[in-house]
Amino acid sequence: MTKRNFTLNSIGKWTVFYIGLICAVFFFVFPIFWIVTTSLKHRVDVYTEKPVLLFSVTWQNYQRIFELHDFGRYLLNSFIVATSVTLIIMYFGALAAYALTRWRIKGYNWVSLAIISARMFPPIALLPSFFLFASRIGIVDTRQVLIFAHATYGLPFIVFMLAGFFRQIPRDLDDAALIDGCSYFRLFNWIMLPSVAPGLAATAILSFIWSWNEFLFALVLTRASSKTLPVVISEFIGFVQVDWQGLTAMATILLLPSIIITFATQKYLVRGLTAGAVKG
């Protein structure tokens, strides 16, 4: 691909360009920088009129939220929920995407419409009656109900994404395996899943982050023992005196996975999206 050749012909223009760029970077990066550093500060450095940039690092904020507020348990909840959701979405998403791309299904239009439009139904419109249903059968405040809700609500998008990957695998592969007497079950598990590995990796990242970040379902469906991090944080704000040190430490932990993943996958994100756009 030939690169466009916008040459910026004077130093003045370059200066303006970089000033704009640095302003943008500052706007997007400073909040994260500020939260992370605040969580490492002593009390005197947090509650000041003037932002303190040089400070002595302390881990006591983290120590405190784990010791006083039982943060570890909720961290574990979040981790268990997000991991289970990821595994479920990967497997059942691939299964559905495979079915949609390999067979002509009766009522195809309705099935695909049902799957795609599910994502458009705002959670707030489902929650009143789903909550009543869940509390009637006594599954509110369990991790399972949250896992179910996250996985189901996250699936349609993933099915759509994985369908693109399955489409690139030639059907000859299926046929060869079937003629050799392979069952559909084994064909799917041992041949199809490995061949869409890149798609599954993307799925894993997106599902994990989706479940880890999700707030509304978790807020309504969990009460006490199975709360996830976003819910715990939202409750922590409600205290009379806002404890910014504790909150920033919690927020940093909540931020960590997404920051790491963005750093690690940025190149693939851009490349993947660009490739998708080229195919049109």
Added chain:
Amino acid sequence: MRQRLPTISRPGFLSKGEWIIRGLIRSERLIPYWMLAPLLVGLAILVYSPMIGTFALSFLRYFWNKPQQPIRWAGLNNYIDIFSESLFWQAFGNTIVFMIVSTGLSVLIGLGLAVMFDRKFPGKNVFMTLILLPMMTAPVAAALTWKFLFDGQWGAVNYFVNVMGIPNQAWLASPKLALPAIMVADIWLYAPFVFLVMFASLQALPQEPMEAARIDGGSRWQIFTRITLPLLVPNFLLIIVIRLMDTFRVFDFIYIMTNGGPGGKTETIGFLSYERTFRHFNMGQGSVIAIFILVVVLLISWYFIRILQKGLLEQVR
């Protein structure tokens, strides 16, 4: 029909009923339906039945914290109550303002950045990674971050504002500034995503029309507005629809940053629906607002759904 070798080895052990079940499981024609079943059953339980349920609830007078109280049929009373309530219309107005400003600014910023990055310059990859950092941040963390930055007493925003010669503001407690402050947080979180999508679409555009225009003596601005932008319109529409849908049902930012205050100035209908249903225990009124949100979101997203469906159809053919 594809060839398969029989795999059931000892049929004598199976009763008639088991044969039928086996037939259902193994019948070739049913396989895709079995594969789709978990997803469709899940959607039926989580999305479609609750949808009908919420619609039904909107006609009932039902306070779920008082189980001993009888559930009564309310007819259209909930609808009448909600639609004649000024707080609802205030929330609706706030939501519309939030939706338009937030969508507009995040798309503009995203596009501006995409155009800036559509050239070679030193440090491009580093800058890009930094700008994309907020992209996958949890909305709760983003809201909390900005709540801290906008804090009237200890917030860093006040410091920067002071440098520019403006006195301290109690941002989130001020009727005028609270909603814009939430917009800033929303834009901060979602503009990087818009940027990424717009950047990718810019990269994927065909180069020939621009080359031709440049040879014909078009200025860079002319080429951009007359050729590049029109070519980007489909991607534009998609991202705008996504943003409109997301901003119309904004909830997390409101819940964390202001709780709808001060004086209902940041009340949005997503948050109002939550309040009615889960804080005032008024299932009927909460459901009315939820149904209202659903209808609006479906209207906005109809275009989007059709495009996605077309994409999925193509993938089958």
